[in-house]
Amino acid sequence: xxxxxxxxxxxxxxxxxxxxxxxxxxxSSVLMIEDGVYGATKGTTASNMxxxxxxxVNFYVLxxxxxxxxxxxxxxxxxxKVVNYSDFVNLTVENDKVQSWx
Amino acid sequence: MKFGIQINEGPYTHEASTTAxxxxxxxxxxxxxxxxxxxxxxxxxxxxxxxxxxxDDRNIVAAWSELAAEHKLDLVVCVAAAxxxxxxxxxxxxxxxxxxxxxxxxFRISGLGQLIEAGIQSERLVVFGD
Numbered sequence: 001x002x003x004x005x006x007x008x009x010x011x012x013x014x015x016x017x018x019x020x021x022x023x024x025x026x027x028s029s030v031l032m033i034e035d036g037v038y039g040a041t042k043g044t045t046a047s048n049m050x051x052x053x054x055x056x057v058n059f060y061v062l063x064x065x066x067x068x069x070x071x072x073x074x075x076x077x078x079x080x081k082v083v084n085y086s087d088f089v090n091l092t093v094e095n096d097k098v099q100s101w102x
Numbered sequence: 103m104k105f106g107i108q109i110n111e112g113p114y115t116h117e118a119s120t121t122a123x124x125x126x127x128x129x130x131x132x133x134x135x136x137x138x139x140x141x142x143x144x145x146x147x148x149x150x151x152x153x154x155x156x157x158d159d160r161n162i163v164a165a166w167s168e169l170a171a172e173h174k175l176d177l178v179v180c181v182a183a184a185x186x187x188x189x190x191x192x193x194x195x196x197x198x199x200x201x202x203x204x205x206x207x208x209f210r211i212s213g214l215g216q217l218i219e220a221g222i223q224s225e226r227l228v229v230f231g232d
Contacts (some may be wrong), residue, residue: 008116085124085128090132102229
Protein backbone atom coordinates (compact mmCIF):
# COMPACT_ATOMS: atom_id res chain seq x y z
CA UNK A 1 0.00 0.00 0.00
CA UNK A 2 1.40 3.37 -1.01
CA UNK A 3 1.34 6.04 1.67
CA UNK A 4 1.97 9.77 1.39
CA UNK A 5 3.83 11.02 4.45
CA UNK A 6 3.84 14.75 5.18
CA UNK A 7 6.51 16.30 7.40
CA UNK A 8 5.98 19.89 8.61
CA UNK A 9 8.80 20.32 11.11
CA UNK A 10 12.45 21.13 10.49
CA UNK A 11 14.80 18.16 11.12
CA UNK A 12 16.85 20.56 13.29
CA UNK A 13 13.86 21.16 15.56
CA UNK A 14 12.20 17.76 15.90
CA UNK A 15 12.72 14.14 14.92
CA UNK A 16 9.61 13.96 12.71
CA UNK A 17 11.56 13.49 9.47
CA UNK A 18 13.84 10.88 11.06
CA UNK A 19 10.86 8.92 12.41
CA UNK A 20 9.05 9.22 9.09
CA UNK A 21 12.02 8.01 7.02
CA UNK A 22 12.48 5.07 9.39
CA UNK A 23 8.86 4.00 8.94
CA UNK A 24 8.28 4.83 5.25
CA UNK A 25 8.16 1.63 3.22
CA UNK A 26 9.41 1.09 -0.32
CA UNK A 27 7.37 2.92 -2.95
CA SER A 28 5.88 5.43 -0.56
CA SER A 29 6.29 9.19 -0.77
CA VAL A 30 7.39 11.93 1.62
CA LEU A 31 6.23 15.53 1.12
CA MET A 32 8.07 18.22 3.07
CA ILE A 33 5.91 21.22 3.94
CA GLU A 34 6.10 24.31 6.20
CA ASP A 35 9.36 24.19 8.26
CA GLY A 36 9.80 20.64 6.96
CA VAL A 37 11.25 22.08 3.74
CA TYR A 38 14.59 22.59 5.51
CA GLY A 39 14.95 18.80 5.39
CA ALA A 40 15.23 19.07 1.60
CA THR A 41 18.38 21.23 1.63
CA LYS A 42 21.79 19.74 0.88
CA GLY A 43 24.92 19.86 3.00
CA THR A 44 23.19 19.51 6.37
CA THR A 45 23.32 16.90 9.13
CA ALA A 46 20.04 15.50 7.78
CA SER A 47 20.97 15.35 4.09
CA ASN A 48 22.61 11.92 4.12
CA MET A 49 19.58 10.38 5.80
CA UNK A 50 17.36 11.75 3.02
CA UNK A 51 19.75 10.77 0.23
CA UNK A 52 19.96 7.19 1.57
CA UNK A 53 16.17 6.95 1.83
CA UNK A 54 15.72 8.17 -1.75
CA UNK A 55 16.63 4.68 -3.01
CA UNK A 56 13.22 3.43 -1.84
CA VAL A 57 11.10 6.52 -1.22
CA ASN A 58 10.04 9.47 -3.41
CA PHE A 59 10.71 12.90 -1.91
CA TYR A 60 8.78 16.07 -2.67
CA VAL A 61 8.93 19.61 -1.31
CA LEU A 62 6.26 22.32 -1.41
CA UNK A 63 7.37 25.33 -3.51
CA UNK A 64 5.29 27.98 -1.66
CA UNK A 65 6.94 27.04 1.65
CA UNK A 66 10.43 27.13 0.09
CA UNK A 67 9.74 30.63 -1.26
CA UNK A 68 8.30 31.82 2.07
CA UNK A 69 11.63 30.89 3.69
CA UNK A 70 13.89 32.21 0.96
CA UNK A 71 15.25 28.74 0.20
CA UNK A 72 16.40 28.73 -3.43
CA UNK A 73 15.82 25.54 -5.39
CA UNK A 74 19.58 25.40 -6.12
CA UNK A 75 20.08 24.49 -2.45
CA UNK A 76 17.94 21.34 -2.67
CA UNK A 77 19.19 17.77 -2.59
CA UNK A 78 19.25 16.46 -6.15
CA UNK A 79 16.26 14.27 -6.97
CA UNK A 80 13.76 15.95 -4.66
CA LYS A 81 10.82 17.17 -6.73
CA VAL A 82 9.41 20.65 -6.18
CA VAL A 83 5.59 20.63 -6.21
CA ASN A 84 2.73 23.12 -5.81
CA TYR A 85 -0.58 22.77 -3.92
CA SER A 86 -2.29 21.22 -6.93
CA ASP A 87 0.43 18.52 -6.97
CA PHE A 88 -0.02 18.10 -3.19
CA VAL A 89 -3.70 17.27 -3.78
CA ASN A 90 -2.77 14.86 -6.59
CA LEU A 91 -0.25 13.10 -4.32
CA THR A 92 -2.99 12.49 -1.73
CA VAL A 93 -5.16 11.01 -4.48
CA GLU A 94 -2.42 8.83 -6.01
CA ASN A 95 -1.49 7.32 -2.63
CA ASP A 96 -3.87 5.13 -0.64
CA LYS A 97 -3.45 6.95 2.65
CA VAL A 98 -1.98 10.14 4.05
CA GLN A 99 0.11 10.08 7.23
CA SER A 100 1.04 13.43 8.80
CA TRP A 101 4.19 13.51 10.94
CA UNK A 102 3.61 16.50 13.20
CA MET B 103 -12.61 12.27 -4.49
CA LYS B 104 -14.05 12.95 -1.04
CA PHE B 105 -11.70 14.53 1.55
CA GLY B 106 -11.91 14.89 5.31
CA ILE B 107 -9.66 17.54 6.86
CA GLN B 108 -8.50 17.65 10.47
CA ILE B 109 -6.82 20.76 11.93
CA ASN B 110 -5.08 20.53 15.32
CA GLU B 111 -3.40 23.92 15.53
CA GLY B 112 -4.55 27.49 16.17
CA PRO B 113 -4.60 30.05 13.34
CA TYR B 114 -1.44 31.89 14.42
CA THR B 115 0.63 29.15 16.08
CA HIS B 116 2.70 28.01 13.12
CA GLU B 117 1.29 27.51 9.66
CA ALA B 118 -1.02 24.49 9.73
CA SER B 119 -4.32 26.33 9.33
CA THR B 120 -3.01 28.32 6.36
CA THR B 121 -1.62 25.15 4.78
CA ALA B 122 -4.99 23.46 5.26
CA UNK B 123 -6.79 26.45 3.70
CA UNK B 124 -4.52 26.32 0.66
CA UNK B 125 -4.94 22.56 0.39
CA UNK B 126 -8.75 22.79 0.60
CA UNK B 127 -8.81 25.55 -2.06
CA UNK B 128 -6.59 23.48 -4.38
CA UNK B 129 -8.74 20.37 -3.83
CA UNK B 130 -11.95 22.29 -4.60
CA UNK B 131 -10.36 23.82 -7.71
CA UNK B 132 -9.50 20.31 -8.90
CA UNK B 133 -13.17 19.31 -8.51
CA UNK B 134 -12.82 17.28 -5.30
CA UNK B 135 -15.36 17.30 -2.49
CA UNK B 136 -14.56 18.40 1.07
CA UNK B 137 -16.83 16.27 3.26
CA UNK B 138 -15.94 18.11 6.46
CA UNK B 139 -13.24 20.18 8.16
CA UNK B 140 -12.85 19.16 11.80
CA UNK B 141 -11.11 21.53 14.22
CA UNK B 142 -9.58 19.65 17.15
CA UNK B 143 -7.32 20.55 20.12
CA UNK B 144 -5.95 24.13 19.71
CA UNK B 145 -7.47 24.05 16.20
CA UNK B 146 -10.76 25.19 17.75
CA UNK B 147 -9.20 28.68 18.02
CA UNK B 148 -9.80 28.97 14.27
CA UNK B 149 -13.50 29.30 15.07
CA UNK B 150 -13.78 32.55 17.07
CA UNK B 151 -15.10 35.64 15.29
CA UNK B 152 -13.40 37.87 17.91
CA UNK B 153 -10.08 37.30 16.18
CA UNK B 154 -8.79 40.73 15.11
CA UNK B 155 -5.37 40.50 13.46
CA UNK B 156 -3.62 43.69 12.23
CA UNK B 157 -5.03 44.92 8.91
CA ASP B 158 -1.89 43.92 6.98
CA ASP B 159 -1.92 40.37 8.41
CA ARG B 160 -3.95 37.39 7.16
CA ASN B 161 -7.35 37.03 8.81
CA ILE B 162 -7.41 33.24 8.85
CA VAL B 163 -10.73 32.93 10.69
CA ALA B 164 -12.44 35.19 8.14
CA ALA B 165 -10.78 33.23 5.31
CA TRP B 166 -12.36 30.01 6.61
CA SER B 167 -15.76 31.70 7.00
CA GLU B 168 -15.60 33.07 3.45
CA LEU B 169 -14.51 29.76 1.96
CA ALA B 170 -17.27 27.97 3.88
CA ALA B 171 -19.90 30.38 2.54
CA GLU B 172 -18.63 30.07 -1.01
CA HIS B 173 -18.44 26.27 -1.09
CA LYS B 174 -20.95 25.30 1.63
CA LEU B 175 -18.19 23.70 3.70
CA ASP B 176 -19.04 21.93 6.96
CA LEU B 177 -16.66 23.45 9.55
CA VAL B 178 -16.99 21.55 12.83
CA VAL B 179 -15.38 22.56 16.12
CA CYS B 180 -14.84 19.83 18.75
CA VAL B 181 -17.09 20.62 21.72
CA ALA B 182 -14.80 19.37 24.51
CA ALA B 183 -11.79 21.21 23.07
CA ALA B 184 -13.97 24.32 22.55
CA UNK B 185 -15.23 24.36 26.14
CA UNK B 186 -11.68 24.25 27.47
CA UNK B 187 -10.65 27.18 25.25
CA UNK B 188 -13.73 29.40 25.49
CA UNK B 189 -15.17 28.86 22.02
CA UNK B 190 -18.94 29.24 22.48
CA UNK B 191 -22.03 29.15 20.26
CA UNK B 192 -25.60 30.02 21.30
CA UNK B 193 -26.37 26.49 22.49
CA UNK B 194 -23.21 26.25 24.57
CA UNK B 195 -23.82 29.75 25.93
CA UNK B 196 -27.19 28.69 27.24
CA UNK B 197 -26.04 25.28 28.50
CA UNK B 198 -23.05 26.65 30.40
CA UNK B 199 -24.57 29.94 31.55
CA UNK B 200 -22.11 32.16 29.68
CA UNK B 201 -22.69 35.87 29.01
CA UNK B 202 -22.04 35.66 25.29
CA UNK B 203 -20.83 33.60 22.36
CA UNK B 204 -18.05 33.97 19.81
CA UNK B 205 -18.44 31.27 17.16
CA UNK B 206 -17.48 32.56 13.72
CA UNK B 207 -19.74 32.40 10.65
CA UNK B 208 -19.83 29.00 8.99
CA PHE B 209 -18.57 27.09 12.05
CA ARG B 210 -20.61 24.80 14.27
CA ILE B 211 -19.78 23.04 17.55
CA SER B 212 -20.27 19.28 17.73
CA GLY B 213 -18.74 16.10 19.04
CA LEU B 214 -15.85 13.81 18.19
CA GLY B 215 -18.26 11.49 16.38
CA GLN B 216 -18.18 14.03 13.54
CA LEU B 217 -14.47 13.33 13.07
CA ILE B 218 -15.04 9.57 13.09
CA GLU B 219 -17.80 9.98 10.53
CA ALA B 220 -15.53 12.15 8.37
CA GLY B 221 -12.90 9.41 8.56
CA ILE B 222 -15.40 6.78 7.46
CA GLN B 223 -17.18 8.79 4.76
CA SER B 224 -14.08 10.37 3.21
CA GLU B 225 -11.69 8.55 0.92
CA ARG B 226 -8.76 10.50 2.36
CA LEU B 227 -8.37 12.07 5.79
CA VAL B 228 -5.62 14.68 5.81
CA VAL B 229 -4.35 16.01 9.14
CA PHE B 230 -2.74 19.43 9.58
CA GLY B 231 -1.29 20.46 12.90
CA ASP B 232 1.51 20.90 15.34
